[in-house]
Amino acid sequence: MQNKPSKGILLVQLGTPDSPNTSDVRRYLTEFLMDGRVIDIPYFNRTLLVKGIIAPFRASKSAAIYKTIWDEQTGSPLMHYSLIQQKLLQEELGGEYHVELAMRYQNPSLESALKNMESMLLDSIRVIPLFPQYASATTGSVIDKVMKIMSNWQYIPEVSFVSNYCEDPLMVETFADNARRHSIESFDHILFSYHGLPVRQLGKVDSSGALQCPENGCDSCKQTVNKYCYLSQCYATTRAIANKLNLKEDSYSVCFQSRLGKTPWIQPYTSDALLDLANKGKKKLLIFSPAFVSDCIETLDEIQVEYAHEFKGYGGEEVHMVESLNDNPKWIQSLKLMALNES
Template identity: 60%
Template structure:
């Protein structure tokens, strides 16, 4: 009797440099920013921008930031927690599944992870991009890369993708639970700070061309027109976490961080919101980053150090980051649910 085929699960996060050295950061940024879904402009313009301007100036600065968060034993926090998620999910699913971990950029590569699943003769592959809210530059890029790689296989198993999980009950519960130890009621205001995207990328998701940025409150609620909109999904995630915590609307603000370049990005900007809250006399801020399932440069450093420093410089006292999902057992429950669905 032939053994039962395993089911394949591929977890994919964004990526991280192999080390905090300038050379490795330069290599990572080149691969990341040359993705046509990340900087969605003319290929010639993208090459000039990335390789001629952005990377040469950004790599040395980013390397110093990575050095500040790099652990001597575990390395990059994003890769460290991604590995823990991988190991925990494999343990939960048991021998009927083979779980692989990949990064969209750098190591471990999607190509090598797919090859391991192919060699294991899995019956099907479910791809779970570790981005709660859908964006072309993240989830869409993972989907495109997977399809690009498997199109050359002679036999292609059933492949499915988790498009987003912005409203997953267990994910929402994990974020809400993570905040409780900080006593949210003792903070003057709460921020839900999501990673930013250029407005043009958000507008491309509006296939009607008559809704995005043209209708007041276009991102306030999800509907058939904006159901794949990163911004609308972000607002929905924030609303669900706030409801779970019993927060009134006036107690929290949704904002977006990590701008790059001079083009308009999704607003309001986190830096501007922090400035306005400081001017209003707010002293203590509690900050969620619900676009990330693992702590990384954008959470550990950007929020705690950069925004925390800006807030204090303008009269504030304390910015507290609510840690990401990381290896929380409740989030592993969420991944298990997605894998088995």
């Protein structure tokens, strides 16, 4: 008789709508954007903005985009690869471990995943948010929600969190391997495009309020690794991948995508970077998106469709995207080491 698992691993992704229908997309957007760590303004103002403007007007447009990447059999790419990662990690860890998957927003919910783990009376739970770089709006939100849910448990097992893995060797190696398939030397320039954040959120890591972050980040954060600064970790990931590929400093640059609203976000914006490169005569670009461990709407549509169209409109010719980690065996080994606390 096989022994019951005694250790739990909880993988947490951002989330995806249950379907590409407008109603499901609206529900997803509402839950996501109503998180006070995502849109960090007073609750009343956030409610008016999200439920009165963004969700009603953006849902149908987003639904149309989701339909272009949705597979009838496997659903959203994010869910597809997340389930594969869960399955492969479970196989790697064996029967002593139970690997659960949850989405921070929508399904499978953190509530349902943790309820299942609670019933197993596990000795320990290790939470791995599937975001390489720490940000309050992603990893911070996951940790916050997990702690709130577990605070109601009658017993609390040993709990640990992986807060970031921005320079994880196997993650870096996987991105580098994926890039080599594209014949790097054939491109005029390489962009590292990360998900953006409002500038004000960078400064909030200092509870004293003394830290003031410029829109394009502090020079020190671009050169050193601050374990609580998202911008610093994005540059750390970039340096690690560039060093692995022996890229020259003038052959690549960093930018940030997915702005929302008129408030300043981290710069340079990806759209501005595309225009600048086109004006400099660059014709063929290779784009990394190392904030994402699974291909999703931000990579498959925003980069491969939207930004490719923009670049061609500016006079460029080609945009190619480096695939995310997805189901690559090296990435699964990276997750295994994190699960075992050996990374």
